[in-house]
Amino acid sequence: MTRVFVLGNATLDCVQRAPRLPRPGETLLGEVPRRCAGGKGLNQAVASARAGAETVLVAPLGSDPEGAALRAAAAGETGLTARWIASAEPTDYSAIWVAADGENAILSSAAAALSLGEGDALAALDDFAGGDVLVMQGNLGRDVTAAAARFARARGGRMLLNTAPIAWDMAQLLDAVDIVVANEGESLALTGEADPSRAALALGGALGAGRTAVVTRGAAGALLARDGDLATIAAPAVHAVDTAGAGDVLAGVLAGLIARGEPVERALVAAVGAASIAVTRHGTVPSFPSRREIAGLAVGGAGGG
Template sequence: MSRVFVLGNATVDQVHCVERLPAPGETVLASSIARCAGGKGLNQAVAAARTGARVTLAAPVGRDPDAALLAQSLAGEAELEALWLAGDAPTDLSSIWVAEGGENVIVSSAGCARSITPEQAMRLCDTLVPGDFLLLQGNLSAQATHAAAEAGRARGASCVLNTAPIAWDMHALLRLCDIVIANAGEAAILTAGAADVGKALRARGAGTGIVTLGPRGALISTEAGQATIAAPQVETVDTAGAGDVFAGTLVGLLSTGHPLGLATQTAVAAASLSVTRRNTMPSFPTRSEIASLLERGRRPMPGSAHA
């Protein structure tokens, strides 16, 4: 059975629910505050594991109580093995503001995430074998991420890049990736505002380009053509973490042998379910919910179209 290896960050998320996002210089009062596990690497590893995939997460953390909170948060994830890379920097934190209607803004620290060296990233990928999936994001340094992608390809693994956050120039990395997952804004940055962002991602080196479109679903662009996957209509409460649910669910299902179209359709449905709930990891669909969404996805979803 193939494995999903996630090399990424892990954070403690502090989520503030507010009536509306503040204007510059303005202070608003939160109606509630929650602390939970998060970070794109951890989030995507959890989402992948809940598809039934075998998952390893390698994430840098500090030597502090926040690191213990992260470890405890994964205690019930049966298919997930965590490799905590303890360093001198404190565990990274994310401050998330969520307005009524689900809109959010996020600021994350990255001192811990950026502590991973290129040499360390390459060593961590030594256990990859053909058929495995390496899932990367933008929180680590450019040098470490490139080193991991090159090591993964050398070992025959499929490299998947989720382009969030774009904190450095990712153009040279695209050619190392079998699949690139970007939201509409990120895709526009990477393709210089091309009209057909899916094809433009592939033209820049990505084997398959997937553009997430929020409530409009997702666009898949492959050498064989393009397809749009519609999202179900839901009442949005909190969109934080939805992109991670999509990426993790997609890669988890691909690693267990499901075709790209079905995996993407299920990932869209899983992300749509997560936005109906508050907070990051606590909002993620359970393993049984993913199984139900997968079964439902075997039937054509109204609104899907092919080009």
């Protein structure tokens, strides 16, 4: 069975709602903070598993109460196997502020993520095989990310790169990527194109023939570019209350459905739908749609894609 391997980070998220995001130098009063599992790697692995794909998460974790909480959260996810790599650094932490209109601001630590070395990462991916899908983001160091990308390519697997966050030049990875998922700001940084359609086409062109670029656009859905063709995937109209983690839902569900054999456009329709469900709920992982909800979207996407 084709599997999804997610190599990335895991964080304990502290989410606090406020009437709006604070201005520089301003103090606002917010609601009682709530803690939950998060981090782009863990988030995308959970979303992939809920999309029905056998999923392996590889992530560094500190030996502290925060790490224990993340271990417990991952252990409760059907279809998800976590391969935690011990880090001498504390478990990474994200402070997330969410405004009444759903917009958010996030500040994350990355000491544990950046402590992950090539040897440990590749050892945890040892059973990655041809046809498997490797998902990565920008939280890990450049060298370990590039090494894992080369490893997946040499094994005959496929690679999905989510370009968030852009902490170093990701252009060097594009020749090893089958699918790139970027938001509008990231696609601008990678291509210099402010127009999302032109950015999607430029990204698709940089990847090469037969590969796919996705530019996510929030409430406007997503753009899919492949071999010079451009498709627009509309998002359903919803009332957003918290957009934190929505991009991770999209990337994870996309990877999971592709691993299950769905064509990329139909998988993206379902992934956009899953992200649209997540923004109507509070928190990161607690907001993610269930396996049953994603299965319903996948059926709908197959009919309408």
